[in-house]
Amino acid sequence: MSLIRCEWGLGGASDLYVKDVLNLGVSPEGLLDRLKAKFLSQGGVLREGFAIESVVVQRDGVLVNGEVKGRLLLDGMGHFSPIAQQARGGQKPEGVCLVVGTCGEGFPESNSGDLIYSFTPIVNQCQYFWEAFPAKDGRTTYLFTYVDADSDRMSLTELFGEYFRLLPEYQGVTLEDIQFKRALYGFFPCYEDSPLVMPWDRILAIGDSSGLQSPLSFGGFGAMLRHLDRLVEGICGALAADCLDQRDLALIQSYQPNLSVTWLFQKTMSVGMGQKIPPDQINWLLAEVFAAMAGLGDRVLRPFLQDVVQFGALSKTLGAATVRQPTIAIRILPQVGVGALVEWLGHFLSLGMYSLLYAVFGRMLWLGERAGRGGFVWRCRLSAWKYGSGNDYGDHG
Known part of the structure; x- marks a missing residue:
């Protein structure tokens, strides 16, 4: 069971309970190990620690670092992919989601989670939203907020300060009660001009590189998973029909x-x-x-x-x-x-x-x-x- 809760004014609150939404956790290590084994078993070649320094689009393929060549290059290097950044020409994102959080033990026992929990008014020109989920190492809690890319916005360090200030009120514990196991922080840029259409032949952006996500979501693997069947079908179809120019690949994204x-x-x-x-x-x-x-x-x-x-x-x-x-x-x-x-x-x-x-x-x-x-x-x-x-x-x- 998960909760959506918003509080406002003098005692105003709205609670909504939902089942089977964001109720599954995935081990990144386990998932990557299985994907790697599957890829290698199908004849794939994996080069770990291989940094891409140059990409040259040729008439009959794409040459990477002057030594690896293929018919199509998939850019899955994330929001800060140098290829995607070059394609966007230094464009400033229209929106950013800032997120900080921790995983730790010492919280009250609970098997439920919070999808959206907001109990403060607007602070620092931000509306703070919280998420919490049971985890292998206790409980994971996040604080996130939606902002623009204005240079005067608060930093992630400052947002972490707000997280630790408000966490006791949110979870009903003191910071001394919690044994923190790990911390996370990051930001997710969002572009209104998305998905990204590459200006070159034989290059297709996937995942966060393409910006194929709702500006309300965090992006990442989960955002791409919904489109996985569509992307696989489109990529296989493009290779089979030799539709690898910029115009045809734009149809996939x-x-x-x-x-x-x-x-x-x-x-x-x-x-x-x-x-x-x-x-x-x-x-x-x-x-x-x-x-x-x-x-x-x-x-x-x-x-x-x-x-x-x-x-x-x-x-x-x-x-x-x-x-x-x-x-x-x-x-x-x-x-x-x-x-x-x-x-x-x-x-x-x-x-x-x-x-x-x-x-x-x-x-x-x-x-x-x-x-x-x-x-x-x-x-x-x-x-x-x-x-x-x-x-x-x-x-x-």
């Missing part, structure tokens, strides 16, 4: 309106530098939206909690939230701005269009069975409509 539409949500959960909004507005808004989704049932709530936004569910949520609070849009407009709202409307309409296109053409799989580029293009289009509208949810929900 195409526009996803159900990810782009979440940018407005990120803006409603963050505060600009120098911006003044009521200190409890974000917690109040989240409480109202989650209450609206809870009233609509699991078919609306669960996909959203699992990072899958669907047109029908989103439309129902907006309607229910407006019925609960008719002035909700007016209250958030000064915070997000008219431009962001207009841009969001375009993504929302695209989400509806992708849903319609997949409903009409989703069963025409036979068009993708054609050989050559025609079949590859059609399969990519179907895949984009399916995943871009959230209709993949039944595959893994």
